[in-house]
Amino acid sequence: MTIASINPATNQTIQEFAPLSKDDVIAAVELAHTAYQDWRRATFADRKRCLLRFAELLRADADEYARTITLDMGKRISESQYEIEYCAKIAEFYARGAERFLADQPMDVEGVDAYLHFEPLGVVMGVMPWNFPFYQVVRFATPNIMAGNTVLVKHASNVPQCAKTIEELFARCGLQRGIYTNLFIPSEFVELIVSDSRVQGISLTGSEPAGAAVAALAGKHLKRSVLELGGNDPFIVLEDADLDDVIPQAVKGRMVNAGQSCVASKRFIVVEAVADEFLTGFKKELAALKMGDPMDEATTLAPLSSEDAAVKLHDQVQATIDAGATVLLGGDRPDREGAYFNPTLLTDVTPDMPTFDQELFGPVATVYVVKDETAAIELANQSSYGLGGSVFTADVGRGRRVAEQIETGMVFVNQPTRSQAELPFGGIKNSGYGRELSHLGILEFVNKKLIHLGSV
Numbered sequence: 001m002t003i004a005s006i007n008p009a010t011n012q013t014i015q016e017f018a019p020l021s022k023d024d025v026i027a028a029v030e031l032a033h034t035a036y037q038d039w040r041r042a043t044f045a046d047r048k049r050c051l052l053r054f055a056e057l058l059r060a061d062a063d064e065y066a067r068t069i070t071l072d073m074g075k076r077i078s079e080s081q082y083e084i085e086y087c088a089k090i091a092e093f094y095a096r097g098a099e100r101f102l103a104d105q106p107m108d109v110e111g112v113d114a115y116l117h118f119e120p121l122g123v124v125m126g127v128m129p130w131n132f133p134f135y136q137v138v139r140f141a142t143p144n145i146m147a148g149n150t151v152l153v154k155h156a157s158n159v160p161q162c163a164k165t166i167e168e169l170f171a172r173c174g175l176q177r178g179i180y181t182n183l184f185i186p187s188e189f190v191e192l193i194v195s196d197s198r199v200q201g202i203s204l205t206g207s208e209p210a211g212a213a214v215a216a217l218a219g220k221h222l223k224r225s226v227l228e229l230g231g232n233d234p235f236i237v238l239e240d241a242d243l244d245d246v247i248p249q250a251v252k253g254r255m256v257n258a259g260q261s262c263v264a265s266k267r268f269i270v271v272e273a274v275a276d277e278f279l280t281g282f283k284k285e286l287a288a289l290k291m292g293d294p295m296d297e298a299t300t301l302a303p304l305s306s307e308d309a310a311v312k313l314h315d316q317v318q319a320t321i322d323a324g325a326t327v328l329l330g331g332d333r334p335d336r337e338g339a340y341f342n343p344t345l346l347t348d349v350t351p352d353m354p355t356f357d358q359e360l361f362g363p364v365a366t367v368y369v370v371k372d373e374t375a376a377i378e379l380a381n382q383s384s385y386g387l388g389g390s391v392f393t394a395d396v397g398r399g400r401r402v403a404e405q406i407e408t409g410m411v412f413v414n415q416p417t418r419s420q421a422e423l424p425f426g427g428i429k430n431s432g433y434g435r436e437l438s439h440l441g442i443l444e445f446v447n448k449k450l451i452h453l454g455s456v
Contacts (some may be wrong), residue, residue: 042148124203215227271369
């Protein structure tokens with residue numbers, strides 16, 4: 001297995017890391033289990049102190065950490081800087097809120113004195129993706145650490161500098177060894193860890209096939225699991241929407257992280273009364289994106305995360321074109337060094353085409369023209385995915401009614417799907433199950449113990 005940091009802007013290898021052996025992995029599980037015996041008894045004040053220090057350290061060297069993200073996976077430097085600040089906010093949110101989220105809850109049952117008591121479970125594992133290499137880890141690790149669990153993290157093999165840096169940060173914030181452990185391991189070691197009786201659960205953010213494999217492992221070994229998988233988020237534009245506002249939002253929703261986000265807007269479903277105007281404006285804005293070095297603040301379109309990712313996206317787009325889709329913009333790769341892909345706009349995509357219900361991870365937008373609101377809702381729900389979605393309309397009440405009919409875990413009115421520490425994040429269908437962030441995120445890997453004190 002190759003664990004290497006390869007700069008996607010140049011396809012040049014920066015650094016390689018040696019994977020752990022089987023004995024190393026077993027020792028890491030043992031260390032995490034041993035650390036749990038102490039950490040489970042730590043006070044909320046002690047845990048809070050460590051996570052607030054973690055946030056402080058992130059902010060102190062934010063530019064350095066942002067640069068590490070951009071070098072590892074190619075994100076625009078301004079987006080990397082935003083990611084670091086967001087991680088600090090998540091750490092603070094759980095540091096300050098965990099005691100309240102996990103406070104005993106009296107049961108409102110007549111004649112019974114009983115309450116729910118929340119306790120940590122033990123060692124939990126996270127399998128994390130490359131597209132938000134700090135954020136994904138922090139949103140998994142910080143609630144579990146505040147709950148009293150210890151965590152093992154297998155990060156994506158193409159962001160090892162980020163993985164190593166995060167582990168060092170948790171060590172510097174005062175956590176004892178074993179509370180947070182980074183594992184440079186191949187995928188085949190995941191079952192070794194999940195099957196261990198000391199490991200109580202696993203959380204994965206990644207692809208649908210990876211999620212299916214992890215869910216099968218968790219089921220086989222009777223372990224809890226949380227899955228946040230792919231998305232094919234609809235972006236519905238109704239006839240009363242303000243296109244001067246909608247079009248910039250469409251570009252932002254599709255092109256965040258060069259289109260490599262599970263909750264990026266991907267299917268633009270536009271009512272025919274405004275379709276021509278939307279397409280004209282959307283195409284113009286996409287064509288104006290400036291491809292370049294992601295370290296350059298002037299760049300508005302960064303490379304994809306790797307050469308393999310760019311090749312895969314090209315194959316998906318070409319298969320759709322070959323099946324009869326219309327290319328209004330792009331559709332291919334530029335003649336330049338690095339894992340770049342031209343901004344692409346496709347129309348006339350039909351359900352029989354190979355990518356109709358696939359996630360296109362990159363700067364590729366598909367636009368569907370529909371007759372009316374009813375048709376828009378029907379098409380939005382014609383997907384095996386159900387992560388996020390957006391509805392744009394001048395009437396917020398109408399937007400709410402439409403949003404309630406969309407089959408996803410999250411719907412946003414008059415803005416693209418977004419993430420916020422205080423709000424739950426997660427999907428349905430093939431987009432996974434469970435919730436991260438908000439107070440719900442800290443409840444996934446705790447024992448919700450009923451304590452019954454008798455009748456009153």
